[in-house]
Amino acid sequence: VQLQESGPGLVKPSQTLSLTCTVSGTSITTDYYYWNWIRQPPGKGLEWMGAVAYSGSNFYSPSLKSRISISRDTSKNQFILQLSSVTPEDTAVYYCATSTWASVASPNRWQYDYWGPGIQVTVSS
DSSP states (O other), X not given: OXXXXXXXXXXXXXXXXEEEEEEEXXXXXXXXXXXXXXXXXXXXXXXXXXXXXXTSOEEEOTTTTTTEEEEEETTTTEEEEEEOSOOGGGOEXXXXXXXXXXXXXXXXXXXXXXXXXXXXXXXXX
């Protein structure tokens, strides 16, 4: 299984950040898999942002719930992160990762089965 993040590396404050994770080696509709977005701000630990399940259900971090949306395109085997009203505090390396339900929202890297390499996103004018 391979995951690959893509999207702009620079976003202006107040705009919407949009990233795509392209999955190969398995289908994002495979039973019991959850597809997560996780970020790591500079000098800080991992922060789980949200996930979309194999069924299409969504789960979001309470701290981001008002700004985050995760969708999927099953025809392309992709899932997409949108984060609105970004500020410089949203500057981070953004990762997509897959897990089972038991590991969703974990702050521990080892609890996720596969990771993308990560993409640096900077919020700056």
